[in-house]
Amino acid sequence: MGALAAPDAVSPVLSVRGVAKRFGELQALRDVSFDAHAGEIVAVVGPNGAGKTTLLSIIAGTQRPSAGEVVGPPRARAQGARVGWVPQQTALYSKLSVAENLRLFARLEKLAEPEPAVQRMLEQTGLLERASDRLERLSGGNRQRVNVAVGLVADPPVLALDEPSASLDPRQRERLWEFICARSRGGTGIVFSTHTLGEAQRFADRVIVLDRGELLFDGPPQAFMRQVDGRGAGEAGSLEHALVAFLEQLGR
Template identity: 40%
Template sequence: MPVIEVNDLRKRYGGTDAVRDVSFAVEAGEIFGILGPNGAGKTTTVECVAALRVPDGGEIRVLGRHPRDPALRALVGVQLQESGLQDKLTVGEALALYAGCYREPTDWRALAGELGLADRLRVRYANLSGGQKQRLSIALALVGNPRVAILDELTTGLDPHARRDAWGLVRSIRDWGVTVVLVTHLMEEAERLCDRVAVLDRGEVVALGTPAALAAGHDSLDDAFISLTTRSGEE
């Protein structure tokens, strides 16, 4: 059974179709990418999967359950693109606070060590670098000991060095046995990290497969992406 199944997902805002008939499945243990330009419907899709938005149609199953099943709260960790913490909250306080929301959280001090935050526990959120804030965001998504982690635009705004560090963290998460759904608009990120990718454009899936398969017949995944989205716009 796939970890996540999405069939004919639809979501409208006013008269605009943000997501239209989106379907894909995520297998256990993979890094599954949702790739597309800004406004493609990526965040809306994963927010429906994470039960943060109510879809207008279609069916979603996460670990065989409806997304709003309370049992999933401890099984799915989410790092949102626009998530933030109070500036005065320290790293240790944030981790302890989030850990207290779960029945069987992971050891948050050990998790902080794994993610390179052990020496930042007394540092306030406002004083963290961009990369450290992203590490904390990942830690908060993992502190409940989830089986699935949804990471939305994890490396947006990071410099190249911090971005490469974040990529290493994503690989580590998968090595810990967590299935990862990675939302990104960066072709290089998808190509380096993802086992399979669903390409979204204008609210629809325009391609689905491995990065290598999608890039076949093109010089790079970037060229394949441009071709796919151009073709989508002409239809």
């Protein structure tokens, strides 16, 4: 669904190379490597404690890897562009309005012209009429839209979202995915983590399966389901069934 813009195999917008993360005795990530390309939607899935949030945090730059590196496209690096980041919970100022939040982060991102960027995000997220409302007065869905808008205000080449639809109702979830897919069609690479495997199956071009910090699979969702079926797991039918079967096959 998000693959209208053909992935550029030669020049990925994001390269995760041999990333490992250790918290004391706990090895949260082990030698994880993959690429994300322009316009591609990559879902990071796995059970609780698999290392999804840690991987997203390292991609977003809020944590440093113990080993390995995360590299963006050369042109974006030269322009000082960062990976756009949408944390799981809204990371914004509740006493500021929607526009003030966007304006603040546009300025902190040192955009040459912050106002047009703010207007663009307000239009794209459908929050133009709520621009002057304080965040504390918005619904959870609208707050998450602002959260995503702030992650995109600097028009980053790649956007990392940590369980973006976790606190949304079905209608809000649908609207959020419409917006994310539109960005993907515009060429933004999307990497998101989720527990809702139906979303990964429906929207992702590729899934990264993590468990106990290890990357166990990297490929299209259909390929993952076929692989699980091929191992005699029966008719997987859905990505969710496939993942459960896959982990059971591995004895996890």
